[in-house]
Amino acid sequence: MLRLAILAGLISLCAAAAKLEEVFAWKEVSYAWPSEDAKNQAVKNGEYISANNLPLGLGRWKDKLFVTVPRWKAGVPSSLNYISLASPNKTDSLIPYPDWKANTLPKGEEKPDENAITSTFRVTADACDRLWVMDTGVADILGEFKVISSPAIVIFDLNTDKLIRRYTLKEGDLKHESFFANIVVDVLPGKCDKAFAYIPDLGGYGLVVYSFADNDSWRIKHNFFHFDPLQGDLKVGGINFQWTDGVFGLALGPADDNGDRTMYFHALASTTEFSVNTNVLKNKTIATDPHSYDMFKIEGNKGEHTQTSASVFDEKSNVIFLTQLVRDGVACWNIKKSLSPQNVTLIAEDHDNLIFTNDIKIDADRYLWIISDKMPAFLYRGLNPDEINYRIYKVAIDEAIKGTVCEA
Template identity: 45%
Template sequence: MMLLLLLTFLHTSEIFAMDNLNVAFRWKVVDFEFPNDTAREDAIAKGIFKPENNLPLGLEVYGDRMFISVPRWKSGVAASLNYIMLTDSKESPKLRPYPSWEYHDLTNLDESGMVSSDKIVSPFRIRADSCGRLWVMDTGIADILEGSKVLSKPKLLIFDLNTDTLIRSYQIPEDQVKKDVSFFANIAVEENGCEDTYAYLADLGHPGLVVYSFKKNKSWLVKHHYFHISPTAGEMTVAGITFQWADGIFGLALSKPDNSGYSTLYFHPMHSFHEFTVSTKLLRDEAMATDPKNFHEYKVLGSRGPKAQSGASFLHQKTNVLFYALVNLNAVACWRTTNPNYTMESQGRVFMSNETMVFPNDIKVDANDTLWVMSDKLPVFMYEKLNLNEYNFRILNSTVADAIRGTACDSKMVMNPNIVKNITKNITRIISTTVTGGSSAVNAGITWLVLSFAALPLLSTRQI
């Protein structure tokens, strides 16, 4: 019944939620802005660029640029970190390598088969801060679906976005990485001033959280049971493809600082239905963060419900709204962190589509309060073959205000008295049918009752 409730809740909300996300950019296949046509043809001839093997995955916005990662899932990825201009009028703009083509030249290897520490191998998600820095978590692994080639130890690259120069390259220490298992696919950045900044790096393969201090240029590994998958959440079906993954801690989102200057980290494994929290006061202190006695400092927030595995997430600190991708449902949902309850009823459906939102893979909100979502059909790319004659990759956007309008995350809701009246009628009918209908009527009645209240936060007459 819980699955029926979730699906009905999401689909019923379509009547009331605005679905205000619009497609800003879309690609059938991505291309790059090569120096000239000859350079592009040469790259194709040498196998450096295989258009069909390039899948955009992560995004970030800073100023008038959108940064897009293209991980090296397969051979032939020309550049794994790129940008486009937000002012570009083309629906399928070519990607420009960031910061330059030179950083993506992986042909010069040392004696151990590794590239130099300044090269960009294969980042998944990236984060820009208010200090004008781009934080890039590089997995260091190329051709992931074709046997994998380790070209670099996992490292954190930090760029100055004002000069497009590399500020720092920090290799994750070997004792914080499990060889052939660790996989760093997400990053969150907490600023306590530009110097005293912390990065939180999620290792989904060997579930753990690496905390990096920019000021100390040092990191430490944090472990917890809540970073691991839920055994019942490992299977998903997307675009008709059923598959099993085991991705541990994945979604990372930071609240605005409290009066003491610490944030709450909201996190979840991809293969789990639950959301968890922990204070960065604990994480920033290496001794406290690694002390098993602090196990109970981590909290279970609640459940999103069945089939609600979640990938990337982002917390808009101005509205206290947490956005998250429901990868198994081709949807984006939200929850207001000021709500004391994290339940299916308290969450809002922002957008859902089996056409334009197939596998939402990254979510960000920029400095102008615009919500951005990347969808990329990743399971189709991995297990079947993309149709290059149709649009496969999309970036959708909306203002935060429009995205949450009419959802449970909207703080300016007024109840429609007709809805309250209808719910009252449903309750009355449930009571009367339950008396005469036996257990089946009881189950039906409960479903009606729960659905009525599940939809309650979504049903409003207008904005105040």
């Protein structure tokens, strides 16, 4: 037993040895204002309160790195932003996307434009050069909870920065407790019009499926979308809190000959991973039929303290990467191996710089991008503006899994 324990320790040390490249780091995020006067006016009006801006989601497309800033609190001037990767400045300012107007909250009786973004948590850039945004429609979530618009999927053409479509979720897609913090897109190259989007509802414990071709959506319910009451007590960055977040992270496996995939999913307040074939989700009749219950499968348990927000799949290595909120890092699992604690290992761990790894993405060059943002401290205690609070890293995938149980 002692030899096994030593071996496990050595594996763990090797697993967390991947060298991450720090790309951006901020004490507080700033924005590329049209002018200094515009910034000063926003500060004066309370439209920009620097301490209330928490970067949360990310995604890369060519030389743009998208960074979301949800409107948790008042004083967030822009929710959907990007940074130019050509910039050598690690503390570069966020540039609103597609522009300032689309990210500015309406005043009085004004109605938001079709391309307006009220508050978004995560985005996806697809193989067809489109940016998919899940707009919650709510500002000042922790304060006055201002409903600006209904939850909607907003899709942009990344080559022109123009709106392709805005789809407002139907009444039947929503529950009173609904909270949409993620969106994953299922599309094959050359079949852009056949895309589907999967949107987990972490508060209402459901999954909304959207068909681009039909411009229609439907809601799926399943027991596996709920949280585990034994896994909602978390301690991150010295802060103890309890969450009841349900289905959250979605990772799409490789496409088969029919274009279908296995979707791996989990609740945030859980350590169990589940799966379902997308041919179930994409068929509205089957997806909403209670008899499809057994088509959802249990993959296994990741182990103690493995609560995960986002997850993402790399097709070449057959590896799913998973944020590790309690362990201050990122883990991997090779789907060719059974899911067990022995087959889930850390590829990065840092108790100072990776506190709350909120989102991860894989780009076209097979780099894994990671954002850490100390969100529990932001929500419950407040952050120290004199220290670095937000960091974005990247690492080559093959380097990240080298020497680990995830390597083929």
